Amino acid sequence: MDDLVKQAMAKWPNVPAVYGWLALDRRGNWLLKGETIPNPQITAFINRNYMHDDAGRWFFQNGPQRVYVELEATPWVWRLQPDGSVKSHTQHLVQYKSSWLDDAGWLYLETDLGFGLVHSMDMLQAVQKIESEEWVPCNIAKQDLQSRFGFCLSPHRNHKPMAS
Numbered sequence: 001m002d003d004l005v006k007q008a009m010a011k012w013p014n015v016p017a018v019y020g021w022l023a024l025d026r027r028g029n030w031l032l033k034g035e036t037i038p039n040p041q042i043t044a045f046i047n048r049n050y051m052h053d054d055a056g057r058w059f060f061q062n063g064p065q066r067v068y069v070e071l072e073a074t075p076w077v078w079r080l081q082p083d084g085s086v087k088s089h090t091q092h093l094v095q096y097k098s099s100w101l102d103d104a105g106w107l108y109l110e111t112d113l114g115f116g117l118v119h120s121m122d123m124l125q126a127v128q129k130i131e132s133e134e135w136v137p138c139n140i141a142k143q144d145l146q147s148r149f150g151f152c153l154s155p156h157r158n159h160k161p162m163a164s
Contacts, residue, residue, distance in 0.1 A: 015064040019155060022046075022060055023070040026117055028077030028089030047090035056146070057155035068155040075151050076116025078109050080125045088113055099130070101137040102145065109135075115149035 023031040030037045030046055037043055049061040050069075058075045059066045069075075077089040086094050086109065094111035101107055107118040107126055118126050129135040146153060 017059070017066040017068060018062075019068050020070065022067045024058075024072065024075070024077070024089070026073040026077065027119060027121075028079070050090055052151070055155075056150045056152045058151065059155070070155070071151065071153045073106070073153075074108065074116045074145070074149075076111075076114050078111070078116050078118050078122070080118070080122040080129075084125075084129070086111065088116065096135070099135040099137040100140045100145075102140055102142040104142055106142070107137065108140075108145070110149070115145075115151065 021033055023034070025031060030043050037046075046060045050058065051061065052058045052075065058069045058071060060069060061067075078094070079087050079089070081087060086096060088094055088111075092113055094109075094113045097110045097112065099107065099109050107123065109116060109118060126135070130137060140148065145151075
């Protein structure tokens, strides 16, 4: 989290949270009220201050205000790099733990940073990892992803914490 954000939180501790403005699509794009945010400085700021609460709701800490994120698919979108490594949509290099395939054919990875969807443009490289048995996906129903991996697609003001 940025130091300026921490200072703003200390100065204004009781700013109400915002819901329904910010979203993360399945390709790792930040959307503000449904429109892609084109400014790289703004997306970098969001990336640096992106986190979750104990209820599995993801948010961007914008100064003293939490801006909760609507997730199209998962909290993370993974990009496979030419050398075979994996990066998050926030540009964090991650370590693979396991892979998962849902009933719709979408591929997910569990990493040291968390759970996320493999970007659709990286599926050829992902299939190569599966065929070489470097990744051996487990099957999972799409409806079970949130409870299994502890995240919330659509946070709301009255959301109850998820069971562990």
